Amino acid sequence: MFNDAVQFVENYPLLVAAIKIVIVFLVLSGVVAYMVLAERKVLAFMQARLGPMRVGPWGLFQPAADGLKLLLKEDIIPAGADKFVFLIAPVISVVAAFTVFAVIPYGPSSALIITDLNVGLLFVVAVSSLGIYGIILGGWASNSHYPLLGSLRSAAQLVSYEIPAGMAIVGVLLVSNSLSLVKIVEAQQSSGLWNFFLQPLGFLIFLIAAVAETNRNPFDLPEAESELTAGFHTEYSGFRFALYFMAEYTSMVLVSALAVVLFWGGWLRPFASVAALDFLNYLPPVSLLMIAGVVFFFARRNPVPAEKWFLVAVAAGSAVLAGVVAVPVVITAVQPIFWFTAKVFALLYAFIWYRATFPRYRYDQLMNVGWRWLIPLALGNLIATACVLWWAGPNPGRLKLFFAMLAANLAVAIVVALLVGWRSPTAAAVEKQTGS
Amino acid sequence: MLAQSVFLILAVVALSSGVMVITRRNPVHSVIWLIVTLFSVGGIFLLQYAQFLFAVQIILYVGGIMVLYLFVIMLIRVETVAKQAPYSRQWAIGLGAVLVLACELMYGVYKGVESFHLGTPSRPPVDMNNTEAVAGVLYNNYMLPVEIASLLLLVAMVGAVLMAKKRFE
Amino acid sequence: MADEPKAPSEAQGENERPASAGQPAGSPAPIDEGSRATPAGGPSPPANAPAPAAKPPAAAKPPAKPAAKPDPWTSPLVEELQKRFPGAIRDPLIFRNQPFLTVAKESLVPVCEFLKSEEGGAYTFLTDETAVDYPKRPQRFEIIYQLYSFKRNDRLRLKVLAGEGEKVPSAAAIWPAANWLEREVYDMFGVVYEGHPNLKRILLPDEWTGHPLRKDSDILRQDEAWVQANLGIKSGQ
Amino acid sequence: MPEVTYLDADELVINMGPQHPATHGVLRVKLKLDGERVTGSECIIGYLHRGIEKIAENRTYQQFAPYVDRMDYVAAVTNGMGYCEAVEKLLGAEIPPRAQYTRMILAELQRIASHLLWLGTHALDLGAMTPVFYTFREREEILRIFENYCGARLTTHAFRIGGLLYDLYDGFEKEVRKFSDMFLGKIDEYEQLLTKNRIWLERTQNVGILKAEDAIAYAVTGPVLRGSGVKWDVRKAQPYEAYDKVEFDVPVGRHEGWGDTYDRYLVRLAEMRQSVRIIRQAVERLESGPIFGKVGKIIKPPAGFEVYHAIESPKGELGYLVVSDGTTHPYRVRVRPPSFVNLQAFDLMARGHLIADVVAIIGTIDIVLGEVDR
Incomplete structure (x- = not known):
C-alpha cells in the first residue's frame, strides 16, 4: 500500500501538487480566520475584557459568523470609482499573499514542501512585493481622498521597508549560502545554530520591516482609523473588504513563517543538538493534553448544555489525539510541523502584543525609522556579515562564528547609533519655532 | 513544443499589453498594462531557465519602479491628465521611430530564420544554480563595469536627494 | 415645550412696547433699561429719553432681601482711565465684588489697548465677549467684555452699547481670542463688528436668517425655509 | 545653480469630520494639505x-440647571457646579461647608473622570489601543459613585442652587477613600504604557506647540494653558467653594514659555494626582451639618445687574454670566x-504639522462638542 502511494506520487506529480496546494489553502484559510478570533481574544484579555463570547462557546464560531455576514453584505462600488481596478484590487492582495506559501517548507519531508525553488527566497520577495498593488490600486480606484492618502502612504511605506527587509534577507543568504528555503533550514540544522544567533541584528531589522510591510501597529498608517478613517479600504464593503482583511492576516502569517524559516530554524526543535533538552520532544502530546485539560475545565463551568457537550467532545478529542501523538513513531513524524507551527504562532502572538502596546508612528517618523535607522543598520550588517564570513573562512567552528558575528553586530549597532545620532531632525525646527 | 506555445502566448500578451500601455488615456491603466508586459517578459526569462532574471525583473520593475510610477501618477491630478490627448504633437517623431524599427525588422527577416532562433535553453551545471552563474559573471568577468555603474547610480541618488532637500528648505 | 408658561419678562416685553411709564432711576426695581443706558451724560440727550420701563407685576413684589445694588467703583485705574479718555468712561460700578464700567463705542479700541498695556493693568486676557439684548433701550445691545489680568489677578468687565445696525469696533486685533467670540455674537445677535477679519456665522449655517438670542426672536422660531431646503424635513422641532 | 521649476502636486482640501472617528464628536475641520502637511485649517x-x-x-433658574449638564456631557458635575x-x-447666598466639600469631592471626581476619558481617547487617536479600556474601567468606578449619590451616571444634575438636594449616602466616604487609594496606582499603570514609550514621545513631543503668549492671546485656559507653562488655575487664583482651604499644586508643563502635546499630557496626569489629593483632604473635612443654604424655593435675584462666575472645569475656565431682571427667569445666561x-x-x-498630528492636536485640546456648540 505504501508502495502504491509512492507510485501514485511519481505518476501524477501535478495532481499531488494540486492536492497539497488545496490542503495548504484550506488550512491557511482556517488559520487566518482563527487568527482574527485569536487577535480579538488576546487583545481582549490584555485589555480587561472578554472579547467575542456570543457565537459558540467563548465565541469559537465567531469567524464563521463574520465570514457569513461579510459574504451576505452588499458589495458597494462608489460612484466615480474606476470599476475594473476597484474590483480586481483586493483580489491581487489576496492572491499575492497566498501564492508565497507555495515555497514555504513546513517540514523536512517532501510531503510537507509544495515546491522547493532554487530561487525560493527571491520568489518570496518578488511575489510578496506584488501585494502592494492591491493596496495602491484599491485606494486610488475608490475615487476618495482618505483611501488615496492611505494608498500613497502605503506605497511609500512598503517601498521603503522592502529595502531593509531585503538586505536582512541577504545576510541570511550569505550565512546559509543558498536561496532555497529548504536549504536554508538544512544549513541551520547542519551548523546547529539558528540564523537568529548569527544574525540577531538582521532578525531585528527583518521583524520591524515585516511589521511595517504587513501594515500592522505601530506601523499601521495606511489604515490608521483615527486619521484616515480606514485608509485604503475605506470604500470597500462586504466580500471585497473581507478579501483585504484576509490578505492582511495572511501576510502576517506569511512573514511570521518566513521569519521562522530564515531565522528560527524552520521546522527544527530549539537546540536540537543539545541532548539534555530531548524532553522537549514530548511537548506535542503534552501540550495537546494541556489543551484538553483547560477545555474540560471550562466545559464543566459552561451553563449551556449544547456548548458544554461540544467542549467536552473537543477535550476528549484533544486527549485522544495526545494519545495518538504520544506513539513514538508518530511523535517523530509530528515534531517538525509542531515546532514550525508553534514558532509561527509565537511570532503571531507578538504581532497582537504590539497592537495592544504601541501607539502609532507618524508618517515622517516611520520614514525616519526606515531610512535613517534600518537601512544603515542593514547595510552595516551586510558588510559586517560578509567580512566575518571572509575572515572565518570555510567551515569555521560554531562558537567562533557565533561570537564573531555577535561582536560584529554590536559594532555595527554602535557605529550606526553614533553616526545617525539620537537627535531628531525636528528639534531644530522646534527651536526655531519657540525661540528657545 | 509546450515551451514554444507558452512563449508565443507570452509574446502575444507582452506585445498587446504594450500597445495597451500607449493607447490608454488613464495613466494608471497604462501602468497596469505595463505591469502585465513586464510580467510576460519575466515569463519569457523563466522559460529560458533564467530564474534569477525573472525574480529580479519582478522585484525591481514590478515591485519597485512601477510602484513609484503609480505613486507619482496618483500625486498629480489624474482626471485632468486623462482629458488631454496622449501624444499630441509627436506624430512625426513617432512615425520616424516606427520607420527605423520597421527597417530593422525587415533586415532581420531578410537575414533569415536563424536570427529568430531562440537557442536551446542553456541549463546551468547541476551543482551551480542560476544565481551563482549570474554572480560569477558579474563579479568575475565584469567587475569594473558593475562598479562603475553602481557608482553612477549612487551619484544619481545623491543628486536626487540633494534636489529634494533644496525643495523643502 | 411650547406649553411651558412663558417667561414673564418676555411675554410682557412684547405687550409693553408702547408703554412709557416713568420710573425713578436707581430704584431696586426690575431691569430699568433707560436708567442705565443714559446716566452721566452720554452722547444721547439726557435722562428722560424713552425710558421704557418695568413690568408691573415684578415691580409690585419687591425682593425679599434688602435690595442688592451696585456700588460706585473707585480705583486708581478708573481715575487713570477717566483722565486719559475723558467722557468715554461711564458708570464705574461694582457689584458682588465684580467691577465693571461702560465704554463709549468710539474709544473702545484705545481703551482696550491701554488696558492691555502694562500701565493699564495688563489685562492681557480676554476671557469672554458676549452681548445682552435689551430691545426697549435706544441702544439695544450691551456688548460685554470679560477681561482678566494675570498681574493683578483681577477681573474687569467692560460694556459697550450699540444700537440696531450700529457697528462695533472689533477687538480681534487686540485679543485674537475675540475672533470667534465676536463671530458668535454676530451669529446670535446680529451685531456687526468693524474690522473683524472673518465675520460670518459660526454656530448656525451661513444661509440662516435671523439671530436667535435677540429677545424678539421666539424660542420656537427657526428658519423653516432653510430647514426644509437643506434637511428635507418639515420642521426641525 | 540653475533655476529649477518644480512640478507641484495640487493642494488638497480634505474634510475631516463631522463624521470622523478622531474629531470627538461632530467637529468638522477643513484642512488644506500640501501632501500630508497642513497649510491651513478651518474649524466648522x-x-x-x-x-x-x-x-x-425660557426656564426658571432651577429649571435651567439640568440643561447645563448637557453642555460638557462628560463633566456634568462641574457644569452644574459652575451654574449653581x-x-x-x-443671590449673595452662602453655602454650608458640608455642601461645599461635597461639591468639591464630586467635582474633583468628575475632573478625574473627564481626564480619564480624554486620556483614553487621546491615546486611541494616536494608535495606542489599550489605555482606553483601562481608563474606562476606572471611570466606571467614578460613575458608579455618582449613580449611588444622585441616581444618574452622566448627566447628574447633582447640585441645586443653594446647596445639595441629597445628603451623602452611607459609605460614600469609604468608597471615595477606596477609590482614591486605588486610583494613584492606576495612574502609574497608564504612565507605564505611555509616558516613556518612545513612540508616544515622538508622537506628542514638539507637536502642537503653543507658546505662552499665544495661549494668553487666544484666551486658552485649563490644562492647555498650563501645558504652555502658565501657572494659572481658577481654583488657586480666585478660589470658590473651599478650594482655598485645601492644599494642592498647579502642575505646569516642562518648558518655560511654551508647551507641546506631551506637556499637556503630563499636566493632565499630574492634575489627576492633585485631584486625588484634594479629594482626600475634602473627605477628611466632611462634617455633619446642613446641606442647604438660605435660599428660598422661589429664586428671584436682584434685578438689573449681572455676575460673572468662573470655575475651573476639566477643560478650562468655565464661566457663567447671569443677568437678572428680577423675575424667576434669568434674563440672559451666557456660558463661557x-x-x-x-x-x-x-x-x-496645527499649521505646518502632518495630518496625523491634527488628530493629536484635536485630542490634546480636549474638546467636547456639546460644549463648543451648546
Whole structure:
C-alpha cells in the first residue's frame, strides 16, 4: 500500500501538487480566520475584557459568523470609482499573499514542501512585493481622498521597508549560502545554530520591516482609523473588504513563517543538538493534553448544555489525539510541523502584543525609522556579515562564528547609533519655532 | 513544443499589453498594462531557465519602479491628465521611430530564420544554480563595469536627494 | 415645550412696547433699561429719553432681601482711565465684588489697548465677549467684555452699547481670542463688528436668517425655509 | 545653480469630520494639505447647537440647571457646579461647608473622570489601543459613585442652587477613600504604557506647540494653558467653594514659555494626582451639618445687574454670566465655554504639522462638542 502511494506520487506529480496546494489553502484559510478570533481574544484579555463570547462557546464560531455576514453584505462600488481596478484590487492582495506559501517548507519531508525553488527566497520577495498593488490600486480606484492618502502612504511605506527587509534577507543568504528555503533550514540544522544567533541584528531589522510591510501597529498608517478613517479600504464593503482583511492576516502569517524559516530554524526543535533538552520532544502530546485539560475545565463551568457537550467532545478529542501523538513513531513524524507551527504562532502572538502596546508612528517618523535607522543598520550588517564570513573562512567552528558575528553586530549597532545620532531632525525646527 | 506555445502566448500578451500601455488615456491603466508586459517578459526569462532574471525583473520593475510610477501618477491630478490627448504633437517623431524599427525588422527577416532562433535553453551545471552563474559573471568577468555603474547610480541618488532637500528648505 | 408658561419678562416685553411709564432711576426695581443706558451724560440727550420701563407685576413684589445694588467703583485705574479718555468712561460700578464700567463705542479700541498695556493693568486676557439684548433701550445691545489680568489677578468687565445696525469696533486685533467670540455674537445677535477679519456665522449655517438670542426672536422660531431646503424635513422641532 | 521649476502636486482640501472617528464628536475641520502637511485649517462647528443659552431665558433658574449638564456631557458635575455657584453669587447666598466639600469631592471626581476619558481617547487617536479600556474601567468606578449619590451616571444634575438636594449616602466616604487609594496606582499603570514609550514621545513631543503668549492671546485656559507653562488655575487664583482651604499644586508643563502635546499630557496626569489629593483632604473635612443654604424655593435675584462666575472645569475656565431682571427667569445666561475658546487655537497649533498630528492636536485640546456648540 505504501508502495502504491509512492507510485501514485511519481505518476501524477501535478495532481499531488494540486492536492497539497488545496490542503495548504484550506488550512491557511482556517488559520487566518482563527487568527482574527485569536487577535480579538488576546487583545481582549490584555485589555480587561472578554472579547467575542456570543457565537459558540467563548465565541469559537465567531469567524464563521463574520465570514457569513461579510459574504451576505452588499458589495458597494462608489460612484466615480474606476470599476475594473476597484474590483480586481483586493483580489491581487489576496492572491499575492497566498501564492508565497507555495515555497514555504513546513517540514523536512517532501510531503510537507509544495515546491522547493532554487530561487525560493527571491520568489518570496518578488511575489510578496506584488501585494502592494492591491493596496495602491484599491485606494486610488475608490475615487476618495482618505483611501488615496492611505494608498500613497502605503506605497511609500512598503517601498521603503522592502529595502531593509531585503538586505536582512541577504545576510541570511550569505550565512546559509543558498536561496532555497529548504536549504536554508538544512544549513541551520547542519551548523546547529539558528540564523537568529548569527544574525540577531538582521532578525531585528527583518521583524520591524515585516511589521511595517504587513501594515500592522505601530506601523499601521495606511489604515490608521483615527486619521484616515480606514485608509485604503475605506470604500470597500462586504466580500471585497473581507478579501483585504484576509490578505492582511495572511501576510502576517506569511512573514511570521518566513521569519521562522530564515531565522528560527524552520521546522527544527530549539537546540536540537543539545541532548539534555530531548524532553522537549514530548511537548506535542503534552501540550495537546494541556489543551484538553483547560477545555474540560471550562466545559464543566459552561451553563449551556449544547456548548458544554461540544467542549467536552473537543477535550476528549484533544486527549485522544495526545494519545495518538504520544506513539513514538508518530511523535517523530509530528515534531517538525509542531515546532514550525508553534514558532509561527509565537511570532503571531507578538504581532497582537504590539497592537495592544504601541501607539502609532507618524508618517515622517516611520520614514525616519526606515531610512535613517534600518537601512544603515542593514547595510552595516551586510558588510559586517560578509567580512566575518571572509575572515572565518570555510567551515569555521560554531562558537567562533557565533561570537564573531555577535561582536560584529554590536559594532555595527554602535557605529550606526553614533553616526545617525539620537537627535531628531525636528528639534531644530522646534527651536526655531519657540525661540528657545 | 509546450515551451514554444507558452512563449508565443507570452509574446502575444507582452506585445498587446504594450500597445495597451500607449493607447490608454488613464495613466494608471497604462501602468497596469505595463505591469502585465513586464510580467510576460519575466515569463519569457523563466522559460529560458533564467530564474534569477525573472525574480529580479519582478522585484525591481514590478515591485519597485512601477510602484513609484503609480505613486507619482496618483500625486498629480489624474482626471485632468486623462482629458488631454496622449501624444499630441509627436506624430512625426513617432512615425520616424516606427520607420527605423520597421527597417530593422525587415533586415532581420531578410537575414533569415536563424536570427529568430531562440537557442536551446542553456541549463546551468547541476551543482551551480542560476544565481551563482549570474554572480560569477558579474563579479568575475565584469567587475569594473558593475562598479562603475553602481557608482553612477549612487551619484544619481545623491543628486536626487540633494534636489529634494533644496525643495523643502 | 411650547406649553411651558412663558417667561414673564418676555411675554410682557412684547405687550409693553408702547408703554412709557416713568420710573425713578436707581430704584431696586426690575431691569430699568433707560436708567442705565443714559446716566452721566452720554452722547444721547439726557435722562428722560424713552425710558421704557418695568413690568408691573415684578415691580409690585419687591425682593425679599434688602435690595442688592451696585456700588460706585473707585480705583486708581478708573481715575487713570477717566483722565486719559475723558467722557468715554461711564458708570464705574461694582457689584458682588465684580467691577465693571461702560465704554463709549468710539474709544473702545484705545481703551482696550491701554488696558492691555502694562500701565493699564495688563489685562492681557480676554476671557469672554458676549452681548445682552435689551430691545426697549435706544441702544439695544450691551456688548460685554470679560477681561482678566494675570498681574493683578483681577477681573474687569467692560460694556459697550450699540444700537440696531450700529457697528462695533472689533477687538480681534487686540485679543485674537475675540475672533470667534465676536463671530458668535454676530451669529446670535446680529451685531456687526468693524474690522473683524472673518465675520460670518459660526454656530448656525451661513444661509440662516435671523439671530436667535435677540429677545424678539421666539424660542420656537427657526428658519423653516432653510430647514426644509437643506434637511428635507418639515420642521426641525 | 540653475533655476529649477518644480512640478507641484495640487493642494488638497480634505474634510475631516463631522463624521470622523478622531474629531470627538461632530467637529468638522477643513484642512488644506500640501501632501500630508497642513497649510491651513478651518474649524466648522455648530452641528450640535441646541440653543442652550436661549433655553435658559425660557426656564426658571432651577429649571435651567439640568440643561447645563448637557453642555460638557462628560463633566456634568462641574457644569452644574459652575451654574449653581453663579446664581448663588447673584443671590449673595452662602453655602454650608458640608455642601461645599461635597461639591468639591464630586467635582474633583468628575475632573478625574473627564481626564480619564480624554486620556483614553487621546491615546486611541494616536494608535495606542489599550489605555482606553483601562481608563474606562476606572471611570466606571467614578460613575458608579455618582449613580449611588444622585441616581444618574452622566448627566447628574447633582447640585441645586443653594446647596445639595441629597445628603451623602452611607459609605460614600469609604468608597471615595477606596477609590482614591486605588486610583494613584492606576495612574502609574497608564504612565507605564505611555509616558516613556518612545513612540508616544515622538508622537506628542514638539507637536502642537503653543507658546505662552499665544495661549494668553487666544484666551486658552485649563490644562492647555498650563501645558504652555502658565501657572494659572481658577481654583488657586480666585478660589470658590473651599478650594482655598485645601492644599494642592498647579502642575505646569516642562518648558518655560511654551508647551507641546506631551506637556499637556503630563499636566493632565499630574492634575489627576492633585485631584486625588484634594479629594482626600475634602473627605477628611466632611462634617455633619446642613446641606442647604438660605435660599428660598422661589429664586428671584436682584434685578438689573449681572455676575460673572468662573470655575475651573476639566477643560478650562468655565464661566457663567447671569443677568437678572428680577423675575424667576434669568434674563440672559451666557456660558463661557472653555472648549469653544480653546478650539480657536487649533489652527495656530496645527499649521505646518502632518495630518496625523491634527488628530493629536484635536485630542490634546480636549474638546467636547456639546460644549463648543451648546
